[in-house]
Amino acid sequence: MAHQDHAPGRLMSTQPPWLEPIRQRLVLRGRDGWLPSGVLISGSPGVGKALLTTSVVQSLLCQRVSSDEPACGECNACRSLEGGVHPEVRLLEPAEPAEPGKDILVDAVRDATEFLTLSGSGGALRALIIRPADALNVNAANALLKTLEEPPAGATLFLEAARPASLPATIRSRCQQVDVACPSIEQVHEWLAAETDQYERVAEAYAASLNRPLLAREILTDSAALEAWETDRQILTGLLSAADLHSTAAALQRSVPERLIPRLQALLLSAQRLLLVGQLDAFGEQFPRERLLDFARARGARRLAWLAQQALEWQRQSGANLNPALRSETIALALGRR
Numbered sequence: 001m002a003h004q005d006h007a008p009g010r011l012m013s014t015q016p017p018w019l020e021p022i023r024q025r026l027v028l029r030g031r032d033g034w035l036p037s038g039v040l041i042s043g044s045p046g047v048g049k050a051l052l053t054t055s056v057v058q059s060l061l062c063q064r065v066s067s068d069e070p071a072c073g074e075c076n077a078c079r080s081l082e083g084g085v086h087p088e089v090r091l092l093e094p095a096e097p098a099e100p101g102k103d104i105l106v107d108a109v110r111d112a113t114e115f116l117t118l119s120g121s122g123g124a125l126r127a128l129i130i131r132p133a134d135a136l137n138v139n140a141a142n143a144l145l146k147t148l149e150e151p152p153a154g155a156t157l158f159l160e161a162a163r164p165a166s167l168p169a170t171i172r173s174r175c176q177q178v179d180v181a182c183p184s185i186e187q188v189h190e191w192l193a194a195e196t197d198q199y200e201r202v203a204e205a206y207a208a209s210l211n212r213p214l215l216a217r218e219i220l221t222d223s224a225a226l227e228a229w230e231t232d233r234q235i236l237t238g239l240l241s242a243a244d245l246h247s248t249a250a251a252l253q254r255s256v257p258e259r260l261i262p263r264l265q266a267l268l269l270s271a272q273r274l275l276l277v278g279q280l281d282a283f284g285e286q287f288p289r290e291r292l293l294d295f296a297r298a299r300g301a302r303r304l305a306w307l308a309q310q311a312l313e314w315q316r317q318s319g320a321n322l323n324p325a326l327r328s329e330t331i332a333l334a335l336g337r338r
C-alpha cells in the first residue's frame, strides 16, 4: 500500500486528477453512512484502482480531515494505514502477488470476512480490500456472498477488478460498480509532466507503459522500471532485423515474458498500422521507422494481423509454467516466417 513517493530526490507525488472526483464522491457518501457494503472498482490496468481505494479508505479514517478533503498523511491513522497495520483495514491479495493470476483462496476469504465481524472499534469504517478481485477463485467468491448480503455494521468491501465481467454475477449484483474511465492522453501527459523532471520522456514513458498511467509514472521515476523498458526496446529493435532463429530466441529470453510479450504485441500492431496507413503510433515512434517498415513489408498485413493475434495467445500462456527456451523458440519461429 505504501508507495515510493517520498524517496529523496523525487518530486512529491499528486493524486491523478481523473481519480479525484470519484474519491470525493465516495468519501462524502462514506461520511453520510451511505457507502454500500460492496464497492466494485473497475478500470483498465494501471489506471489507478488501487490508489483510488487506498485514498478513499485513508480519507475516511484520517483523524485530521473532515468533508471530502484528502487525508493528511501524518496522523496515527494515516501512518498505520500506510504501514499496512491499520486495525480497521485488511488487504486481501493472492498468496504470491509476484505471480499474476494466482488465485485468492477460500481460506483467505474466510479469514478476512471473520476479521470484519470480530474487529471494530466503532470507528468510521471497517474495510476489506480485495486486490484484485479477478483473482478470487469460484469457492473464494462464494465465500464472500454472505458477507456482501449481510455485512457487519460499518463494514465495506472494496473489490478492484480490471475484468469485472469475469466475476460471478452473484458478486457483481451485490456490489455497486464504480468505473474508473480511461483519462485522455492530454490529461495523462499533463499529470506525468508534473510528476517528473524528465518532461521530454513523458510521451515515451506513456507509450512504453502501453497506456497505463501509473506504470508510466514508474518508468519516469524508478530507474529499475526505466531499465526494464530500455532492455525491452533493445530486444524488440533487434527482432526487427534479426538474422536467424537462434539469436531471436536468445534475445527473447533476456526479458520477462509477462512484460515483453504485451510490448511485442504493441509493436506488431504499430507495424501493421505503418504498413496500412503510413503512420506511426506512439509506441511505434519509439523504434527506427525504416526498420519497422522493412519488417512490416517483409511480412505483409495479413501475416502481421495473425502475429498480433498470436501474441495475445502467447500472453495468455505467459503466466503458465512453460519451458522458457521452448516458448522463445515458438515465438521466434512465428516471427521469422514470412
Ligand SMILES: [Zn+2]
Binding pocket: 061, 062, 063, 064, 065, 071, 072, 073, 074, 075, 076, 077, 078
Ligand atoms: Zn491523517
